[in-house]
Structures are given as C-alpha cells and as structure tokens.
Amino acid sequence: MRILVTGAAGFIGSNFVHLTLATRPEAQVTVLDALTYAGALASLDGVLDRIDFVQGDVADAALVDRLVAATDLVVHFAAESHNDNSLTDPRPFVQTNLVGTYNLIEAARHHRVRYHHISTDEVYGDLELDDPKRFTEDTPYNPSSPYSATKAGSDLLVRAWVRSFDLQATISNCSNNYGPRQHVEKFIPRQITNVIDGVRPKLYGEGLNVRDWIHVDDHNTAVWTIIDTGRIGETYLIGADGEVNNTDVIRLILELMGRSPEGYDHVTDRAGHDLRYAIDAGRLRTELGWTPHYRNFREGLQATIDWYVANEAWWRPMKDATEAKYAATQSVVAR
Ligand code: NAD
Ligand code: DAU
Numbered sequence: 001m002r003i004l005v006t007g008a009a010g011f012i013g014s015n016f017v018h019l020t021l022a023t024r025p026e027a028q029v030t031v032l033d034a035l036t037y038a039g040a041l042a043s044l045d046g047v048l049d050r051i052d053f054v055q056g057d058v059a060d061a062a063l064v065d066r067l068v069a070a071t072d073l074v075v076h077f078a079a080e081s082h083n084d085n086s087l088t089d090p091r092p093f094v095q096t097n098l099v100g101t102y103n104l105i106e107a108a109r110h111h112r113v114r115y116h117h118i119s120t121d122e123v124y125g126d127l128e129l130d131d132p133k134r135f136t137e138d139t140p141y142n143p144s145s146p147y148s149a150t151k152a153g154s155d156l157l158v159r160a161w162v163r164s165f166d167l168q169a170t171i172s173n174c175s176n177n178y179g180p181r182q183h184v185e186k187f188i189p190r191q192i193t194n195v196i197d198g199v200r201p202k203l204y205g206e207g208l209n210v211r212d213w214i215h216v217d218d219h220n221t222a223v224w225t226i227i228d229t230g231r232i233g234e235t236y237l238i239g240a241d242g243e244v245n246n247t248d249v250i251r252l253i254l255e256l257m258g259r260s261p262e263g264y265d266h267v268t269d270r271a272g273h274d275l276r277y278a279i280d281a282g283r284l285r286t287e288l289g290w291t292p293h294y295r296n297f298r299e300g301l302q303a304t305i306d307w308y309v310a311n312e313a314w315w316r317p318m319k320d321a322t323e324a325k326y327a328a329t330q331s332v333v334a335r
Contacts, residue, residue: 002028004071006058006104007078009039011182012118015216016077016223021047023224032056032067033078036092037321042314043181058100061107068107073114073227076104079151082185083122086147087271088329097150098157105161105169115169116227117158121212121237122148123173126274129208134278135173137235144272155235162233170230172223174238175279178300179216180307184315185322187211188301191250191264192308193319195257202330205269207247210276214240215294222281225290239279240292249301256302267330 003020007013008031020027030052033039044053056063058078068074078100080086080093101117108115124135125142141156143149161167182189191201222238230236244252251261284290294300308315 001026001073002030002071004030004032004067004074006032006074006076006100007039009033009035009041009043010077010081011043011179011186012177012216012219013077014043014181015179016075016220017044017047017051019217019220020224021050030054030067030071032058032064034058036080037318038081038183038185040181040314040318057096058103059095061103064103065107065110068104068113069111071113073116074104074108075116075118075223075227076101077118079118080147082183083145083147084185084270084326084329086145086150090146093146093150097147098153101154101157105158105167108169109161109165109167112168114227115158115167116223117155117169117171118223119155119171119173120148120151121173121175121239121277121279122274123152123155124277127276127278129210129276131276134280135237136280137237137283144274159235168232170226170232171235172226172238173235174219174222175212175214175240175242175277177216177219178213179304180311181314182216183322184319185325187246188249188253188304189308189315190322191253192257192305193315195253195259196309196312197319201250201253201264202267202326203246203250203264204267205273207250207266208245208275209273210243210245210278211249212239212278213242213244213249213297214238214292215300218292218294221293222284222290225284225288229288236284236288237279237281238284239281240294242297243276243278244297252298252301253305256298256305265332266335267332
C-alpha cells in the first residue's frame, strides 16, 4: 500500500511512520512536511532511507494534488499544533490547518483516495472539573482557541466533503499525547528539559487544569485500527482514561527525576485556558475492539523522561528559541 503521511517530521506523525514501518514493512511511505520550527528530520532517523521525503507545504495545491494522485491512502497529521502560538500569531493556523486540509480533501476526492483526518479533542471546548461527563462523538463543537477553532473548521470541511462528494474519509479526535520526539514547547517535554537544565518547571495559573494523557503509540495504533476497520464518514474519539491535573504531572516529573516535588514556579496563565478535557472512547473500544497498551502513566512518563535524557542532541537545538519565546509572554507569579 502507498501511504502519504503529512506532518511526519513532527511528534505524532514521526512516531506513526516508525510504527508503520515496524509493523507493516510492505508499506510504501511518502512524507510531506514543510519542516517548520516544529519539524525535525532527525525525528525520522532510522527510516529516512525507507521513505520518500518531500519538503513542501500542504497549502501548495499543485504539490498536494501531484502527491495525492500517486497514493492509495492519505493520513493527514500536518498542522500548526500549539495553542500558545495560536494566541500570539493565528495566521499560520488558518493557512495550514484550514487551507492545507482543503487542498488535501479536494485532491483525495478528485483522485478517489482514502483519507484519514487527524484531529483533537479540543474541538469540543472544555469541561468543568467536577462534571461527570466526558466528550463523546455527539458532543457539540465549541472550540476556545484559534488553534482549536481551525482544527474544528478542518473537521467540518472533511464532514462536508464526505456528505457532498462521497469522500472516503474517517476522522479521529484524540486527547493529549506524550512520548518521544515531542517538541519542547509542549508541557511535558518543556518541564523534563527544564529539570535537566536545572531550571524550575513552569505551571500555568493555579495548575488545576486536567488533561487526558495517552501515549503516542496508543494514539497511532488507534489510527491504524480506524483506517483498517472504521466506517467511512465516521468520527472516532481516541483516549486512554488518563486524566491528571497539571500540578500532579509536574510533581510526578520532579519526583521521577529525583527532585523535590515542590520545586516548580507558577507563571502567567494562558488566555482562555481550557479547564478539563476527558474522552469517552467507547465507540472505538466496543465497535472496533481497540485497547491501549500503555495503561500506567507513571511508567510511560518515566520512559519518556529516559528518552529525553538519552536524546539531548535531538532537543537541544530547539530549547533556547522556545524558552526565549515564552520569556516574552510569561513571568513567574508569586503565590
Ligand atoms: P507537531 O507540531 O509536533 O508537528 C507538526 C508537523 O507538521 C511538523 O513536522 C511541521 O513541520 C509540519 N507542518 C506544519 N505546517 C505545515 C505545512 N503547512 N505543510 C506541511 N507540513 C507542515 O504536531 P503534533 O503534536 O505531532 O500533532 C500532529 C497532529 O495531531 C495535528 O493535526 C494535531 O492537531 C493533532 N493532535 C495532536 C495532539 C497532541 O497531543 N500533540 C493530540 C490530538 C491531536
Ligand atoms: O488535547 C489535545 C491537544 O493537546 C492537541 O490538540 C494540541 O496539539 C496539543 O498541543 C495539546 O494541547 P494543550 O494545550 O493541552 O497542550 P500543552 O502541552 O500546550 O499544555 C498542556 C497543559 O499544560 C495545558 O493545561 C497548559 C499547561 N502548561 C503548558 C505549558 C507549555 C503549563 O502549565 N506549563 C507549560 O509550560
């Protein structure tokens, strides 16, 4: 099978390519990635000689059309993915997440190519801390940030293309991923690399916000399950019952790295900060029989810490620029 994977120099897409080549050695993989600040060719070390890598923009309609014409399946990961960046400069989010998706689904419909759309639980907005409800496929869309609004818009484009043009598509909306090769702008890698550097971890606001953590490999096995057995036109939520609040995550990182669990700073809160995400993955589990492999967050986090300790050459080039960007908008708040 020929597979076009967009955004695979990034976190989840690169892990998807590693998993795919390890489990489906016959797959012919082409990667389309613009190598933005978030992309690193080093994330594809070990598989670069087994794939075709095309550096290019999903917003380039002619390039996208040519690549989609030559594949059997598109898995679309490419996106501007960081909420904080979307608050300081939303424009690339509109261009990549909306225009890029539009180009891919237009090409997929013209060439009758199977399409899988990678999306996020953030399209549903947030939940109260004490709300027993979790997101389901029927939860109304209610995005909070420019990032999540563009992801919601891209999902709606895909849904419309399924209904109006019979696009052969599935959509997945996943919760927060952790694991190797995640950019150090994101919560968990930022704190791990801060601790390695002797810098105190940074907690936004009160730190009560809850995220529903899933290991990146579990996200990707779920994506393959949906591609293999999901119903065309359907949306599937992906999650692994991993709700933890941010304070507890920071305290656990400090403890696992041999530091005092109190050794962190509170910093300026994110504008519009979503309080809680929680996924009910019942449809994926009961209809398609998927189950997560990583059920112990403490062990998965320890393995992730070990990866960052062992792979400083991968993250060091991005660390200073990331912290400089944060320093311009965040400061320590006394409590
Ligand atoms: P990432 O920021 O680590 O990687 C994004 C990749 O896309 C990078 O390699 C970047 O170079 C590439 N890219 C950006 N703009 C591009 C463009 N215009 N053309 C081509 N390539 C471009 O992101 P990630 O965390 O791996 O997220 C991947 C996908 O998964 C996104 O669609 C995101 O919305 C979704 N998602 C992420 C999470 C999470 O926890 N990280 C959870 C659910 C869904
Ligand atoms: O839910 C899925 C989403 O998860 C994806 O769609 C996004 O692409 C991905 O970035 C992630 O979004 P979040 O905004 O939840 O992730 P982030 O890593 O930026 O932050 C996680 C939580 O930690 C959030 O409540 C903000 C907080 N935080 C973040 C950083 C970077 C801190 O307290 N301190 C920090 O330094």
